[in-house]
Amino acid sequence: MRERAIVIEHRGPLIYMLCEAAELEHALMCEYLFAAFSLKRSVDEGLTHEQLAAVGRWRSTILTVAKQEMLHLAIACNLLTSIGVSPHLSRPNLPQPARHYPSGVRLELLPFGEQALRHFLFLERPEGMDLNDAEGLAALENAIPVTGKEEIAPHLQEFRTVGHLYRSIEAGFRHLAEKLGEENLFLGPARSQTRGELFGWKELGPISSTDEAARAIEAIVEQGEGSRGDWRNAHFGRFLSVLTEYLQMRQNAPGLEVTRPVLPVLVRPPETGEEVNLITDPATGRVADLCNVTYEMLLHVFYRLVGHIDESADQIGTLATVAVGIMNDVIGPLADILSTMPVGPEHPGRTAGATFELFYQPDYLLPHRKAAWLVSAELLTDAAATAETEMQRDRRFEPVMSALRSQAQALRENAV
Numbered sequence: 001m002r003e004r005a006i007v008i009e010h011r012g013p014l015i016y017m018l019c020e021a022a023e024l025e026h027a028l029m030c031e032y033l034f035a036a037f038s039l040k041r042s043v044d045e046g047l048t049h050e051q052l053a054a055v056g057r058w059r060s061t062i063l064t065v066a067k068q069e070m071l072h073l074a075i076a077c078n079l080l081t082s083i084g085v086s087p088h089l090s091r092p093n094l095p096q097p098a099r100h101y102p103s104g105v106r107l108e109l110l111p112f113g114e115q116a117l118r119h120f121l122f123l124e125r126p127e128g129m130d131l132n133d134a135e136g137l138a139a140l141e142n143a144i145p146v147t148g149k150e151e152i153a154p155h156l157q158e159f160r161t162v163g164h165l166y167r168s169i170e171a172g173f174r175h176l177a178e179k180l181g182e183e184n185l186f187l188g189p190a191r192s193q194t195r196g197e198l199f200g201w202k203e204l205g206p207i208s209s210t211d212e213a214a215r216a217i218e219a220i221v222e223q224g225e226g227s228r229g230d231w232r233n234a235h236f237g238r239f240l241s242v243l244t245e246y247l248q249m250r251q252n253a254p255g256l257e258v259t260r261p262v263l264p265v266l267v268r269p270p271e272t273g274e275e276v277n278l279i280t281d282p283a284t285g286r287v288a289d290l291c292n293v294t295y296e297m298l299l300h301v302f303y304r305l306v307g308h309i310d311e312s313a314d315q316i317g318t319l320a321t322v323a324v325g326i327m328n329d330v331i332g333p334l335a336d337i338l339s340t341m342p343v344g345p346e347h348p349g350r351t352a353g354a355t356f357e358l359f360y361q362p363d364y365l366l367p368h369r370k371a372a373w374l375v376s377a378e379l380l381t382d383a384a385a386t387a388e389t390e391m392q393r394d395r396r397f398e399p400v401m402s403a404l405r406s407q408a409q410a411l412r413e414n415a416v
């Protein structure tokens with residue numbers, strides 16, 4: 001498939017496209033996490049030991065891809081910082097029609113299954129590959145076409161694949177470096193950018209030149225669709241392997257269900273007016289809100305990591321430790337608990353999932369270091385109190401409460 005060139009003639013459109021890339025990586029990460037968290041966890045849920053082992057492999061594959069999407073999000077934030085603007089972690093709540101990528105796709109939370117895997121293959125397909133999205137996920141609107149070459153205002157420009165987007169961004173960096181000079185394009189401080197050794201990401205590092213920007217972009221494309229189309233070990237190839245194994249298992253065991261009866265549900269109606277299913281069970285609603293609040297706290301901490309100003313090396317290490325702790329020790333367990341809780345009487349037999357709702361859309365970067373740390377510690381403490389209340393009826397919340405308290409204390413003790 002031949003893909004239309006994206007025009008980036010000024011800094012504004014480059015910032016716009018990088019923000020679109022950051023939002024896309026963020027949304028893909030949430031889609032993959034939802035699918036992974038929907039899978040069953042034990043033989044008590046109707047799986048044989050062999051089937052459970054396969055499910056564990058699939059979950060591990062999807063979670064690995066989700067972690068790499070977080071890496072890609074961090075790279076996009078470093079690219080933004082490198083040209084002198086703030087990192088970008090905001091995104092619309094899901095579900096959303098992806099009007100800018102690609103024409104006809106929809107971003108939506110789906111439980112693990114054939115529809116979800118075919119949707120993931122479509123999203124991660126290599127540049128130039130003609131592949132339809134999963135049935136039922138085609139949007140009705142087309143993206144806005146490219147117009148005049150010399151436009152200074154940023155606007156929606158259609159891209160067909162992730163690779164198409166990032167190749168265009170790379171071309172934009174090269175063009176603007178020639179047009180403005182590297183010293184005028186890369187205005188952002190390298191010391192404020194995130195370093196990959198905090199998370200074991202060798203691909204992540206400060207960016208202050210066109211060659212460094214190109215290497216960072218290549219790392220994203222290589223992990224997603226494969227190095228120049230060699231997709232077998234990339235996200236596309238991994239999802240294809242999972243789909244092949246899953247379809248074979250379904251053929252050998254017709255009617256087998258490997259997921260919990262999870263339904264993508266929100267706590268309250270979205271501002272967009274999108275028709276969605278809502279949680280009506282009060283206890284489930286409280287836990288869903290707790291999960292969403294802690295996800296927002298993760299973004300607060302991650303924002304400080306990708307846009308730090310005057311933190312010491314030890315403080316940056318603390319932020320990384322807290323971010324990983326929130327993800328592994330709070331959000332993961334809460335998502336697991338949610339997937340066993342009822343949506344409400346309107347949906348008998350269906351359970352909830354972690355939908356990663358954001359309560360407001362402005363970016364989360366708090367400019368004053370001490371205040372930012374103490375505000376985050378306070379919010380984590382409030383979340384711990386909610387977890388303690390839930391623990392009175394369900395002991396599964398005890399480790400969540402302890403983790404939240406520990407993370408709040410780490411931020412509070414290291415704020416100065």
